Amino acid sequence: xxxxxxxxxxxxxxxxxxxxxxxxxxxxxxxxxxxxxxxxxxxxxxxxxxxxxxxxxxxxxxxxxxxxxxxxxxxxxxxxxxxxxxxxxxxxxxxxxxxxxxxxxxxxxxxxxxxxxxxxxxxxxxxxxxxxxxxxxxxxxxxxxxxxxxxxxxxxxxxxxxxxxxxxxxxxxxxxxxxxxxxxxxxxxxxxxxxxxxxxxxxxxxxxxxxxxxxxxxxxxxxxxxxxxxxxxxxxxxxxxxxxxxxxxxxxxxxxxxxxxxxxxxxxxxxxxxxxxxxxxxxxxxxxxxxxxxxxxxxxxxxxxxxxxxxxxxxxxxxxxxxxxxxxxxxxxxxxxxxxxxxxxxxxxxxxxxxxxxxxxxxxxxxxxxxxxxxxxxxxxxx
Numbered sequence: 001x002x003x004x005x006x007x008x009x010x011x012x013x014x015x016x017x018x019x020x021x022x023x024x025x026x027x028x029x030x031x032x033x034x035x036x037x038x039x040x041x042x043x044x045x046x047x048x049x050x051x052x053x054x055x056x057x058x059x060x061x062x063x064x065x066x067x068x069x070x071x072x073x074x075x076x077x078x079x080x081x082x083x084x085x086x087x088x089x090x091x092x093x094x095x096x097x098x099x100x101x102x103x104x105x106x107x108x109x110x111x112x113x114x115x116x117x118x119x120x121x122x123x124x125x126x127x128x129x130x131x132x133x134x135x136x137x138x139x140x141x142x143x144x145x146x147x148x149x150x151x152x153x154x155x156x157x158x159x160x161x162x163x164x165x166x167x168x169x170x171x172x173x174x175x176x177x178x179x180x181x182x183x184x185x186x187x188x189x190x191x192x193x194x195x196x197x198x199x200x201x202x203x204x205x206x207x208x209x210x211x212x213x214x215x216x217x218x219x220x221x222x223x224x225x226x227x228x229x230x231x232x233x234x235x236x237x238x239x240x241x242x243x244x245x246x247x248x249x250x251x252x253x254x255x256x257x258x259x260x261x262x263x264x265x266x267x268x269x270x271x272x273x274x275x276x277x278x279x280x281x282x283x284x285x286x287x288x289x290x291x292x293x294x295x296x297x298x299x300x301x302x303x304x305x306x307x308x309x310x311x312x313x314x315x316x317x318x319x320x321x322x323x324x325x326x327x328x329x330x331x332x333x334x335x336x337x338x339x340x341x342x343x344x345x346x347x348x349x350x351x352x353x354x355x356x357x358x359x360x361x362x363x364x365x366x367x368x369x370x371x372x373x374x375x376x377x378x379x380x381x382x383x
Contacts, residue, residue, distance in 0.1 A: 014084030021052035025089030029057030030154030031185040052149040088113040092254045096124035103130045110174045117254040118194035137165040147244040162187035165194045202258035216241035232348045315367035320380040323354045
């Protein structure tokens with residue numbers, strides 16, 4: 001993995017055609033339109049395409065076709081000239097086909113895809129026999145558990161990794177244009193080859209989705225009074241289980257080769273834990289449980305902390321906040337006026353009570369003084 005190295009990037013001086021206007025495609029459009037870059041939108045669903053235009057992600061090709069009396073499929077006549085860049089934001093099972101079609105249609109446009117798997121798409125494009133010098137696979141490492149253009153955000157990619165997957169035949173121009181796209185969206189450029197990318201996302205994205213969905217599936221028959229006891233831990237664990245099943249069927253199938261080994265490891269650990277808990281008072285059982293939990297601690301500690309550096313140890317305090325307008329803003333203002341920098345902030349609701357709990361992470365050296373100052377200012381601080 002490497003960071004951006006080429007500062008002489010090709011400017012996005014022409015138009016951009018986005019094919020697929022769901023969450024990611026529409027978000028790319030919003031980010032580019034914020035930079036005044038002309039964007040055209042195409043989607044198999046007229047409704048999805050129209051919504052993407054309505055939120056400001058670009059110009060719907062169907063709308064242009066209606067205005068000019070041109071067939072929506074006649075992209076050459078609709079655009080008037082070749083787009084400089086085509087962004088294919090389609091599901092993995094049709095992505096390669098669309099990439100090939102666009103490379104065939106345009107003689108000079110650079111075509112990139114932003115699908116969440118890379119190797120199988122690259123191989124399909126290479127096997128088609130088209131000129132792959134103008135094709136590059138990329139992956140903006142951002143998303144939401146919600147789907148569709150109504151969930152799109154222009155700032156979705158800000159400060160998030162934008163993975164560029166070079167291959168031997170790609171031209172420097174195509175690479176520079178992909179880099180420019182990432183920079184225009186406010187992302188941080190990262191370079192991996194397609195196989196390395198798929199191995200990485202299997203562990204940090206695809207398996208977590210599986211684990212979240214499996215845990216959430218256990219809740220289907222849970223009595224409501226039990227769910228009413230749920231705290232932030234459960235909500236954090238199952239948050240991404242609300243993701244689009246149709247898309248994840250394709251992702252998991254396309255990257256199964258890299259997902260299965262990790263699931264085998266999880267299965268081994270789970271069987272080990274089940275065996276231990278079936279006789280928790282046996283000799284060595286408590287030690288085995290402690291080791292499993294400690295291994296989890298060690299894994300969490302390896303996740304980069306603030307600004308991508310080593311994980312940092314912050315002190316937490318919880319402040320009770322009335323569920324009325326302006327209370328969170330007032331709390332943040334008070335902390336700012338005390339000269340304390342908030343390192344992290346999490347909000348949790350108190351079930352059945354008109355209060356929320358703001359969990360604030362700060363430098364350990366500032367913890368006690370902040371507790372005292374906030375208490376003096378009338379805030380209810382939970383130690």
